[in-house]
Amino acid sequence: MYDYIKGKLTKITAKYIVVEAGGLGYIINVANPYSFSDLMNQDVQIYLHQVVREDAQLLFGFHTEDEKAVFLNLISVSGIGPTTALAIIAVDDNEGLVTAIDNSDIRYLMKFPKIGKKRLNKWCLI
Template identity: 50%
Template sequence: MYDYLRGELTYLSGNGIVVELGGVGYSIVCANPFSYQPLLHRETKIYLYQYVREDAIILYGFKTREERELFIRLLSVSGIGPKNALAVLASGEPDEVIQAIESEDSKYLTRFPGIGKKTAGQIILDLKGKMADFSVDGRASADTVAGNATLDEAVDALKMLGYSEKEINRVVPELKKKNLTAELYVKDALRLLTHA
């Protein structure tokens, strides 16, 4: 399975984007393709989910690992398919959706296309209490540092060192103010994390 793809965003359409890597254009279905407009003709990193069915293999793309994880968890709910899960992601913020699930707010969930009362109840039944490990601290996740590949590499290195998403997100705003090599980003992050 693919984790992410990094390449040039070459095309946007109503239902997805095309990212070119090594001379190959990957067609990726996204919740809100036009949110990628600022990254058009620039290098970008897209987190992927490969969906396989009898008649098709489809790549779904997300700006953050958290969005992808919420998509996967929604797919695990009986009656929810990729189209419904994308509608939830396109229309709501992941942290708001999680809050609605945890507080059993079926009214909030039924505002999404294709989600009726029965399906909202099923989402709550299947996912309530299983979202505690789900961290969406701020919409500027450490996973999405658009246009700064070296900072992305540093964030990946910090994760390998065992730092949590929450800890990393706390220092990323300070790191974004600088233009460093990946190695220096890591050193600066470690300084910030150990003196916090």
């Protein structure tokens, strides 16, 4: 398990970024790759979450530890996987999402993919 990676940002695509560290280029899935554009060819520190599957090892990256914490909270809900969690984070800023969760703002939270009343119940919101 990794906490973060420090290295040079060498590539940005529509779905991921590549950080070179120790002579290896790590593909890191992020919510909004283009939010890293100002950091191209610079040294960066990206907070990580690793997912190991039978057919793949995936890295998910975040600008801040708070963004990572929101992601981990989201994937703890049954039925919300890493890709859906990234999509939710990409749609909204973390402050808005955290405020909605803290205030049990059901209408706000139901605008995200795969978030309905049943899931909100599992999330202990209603």
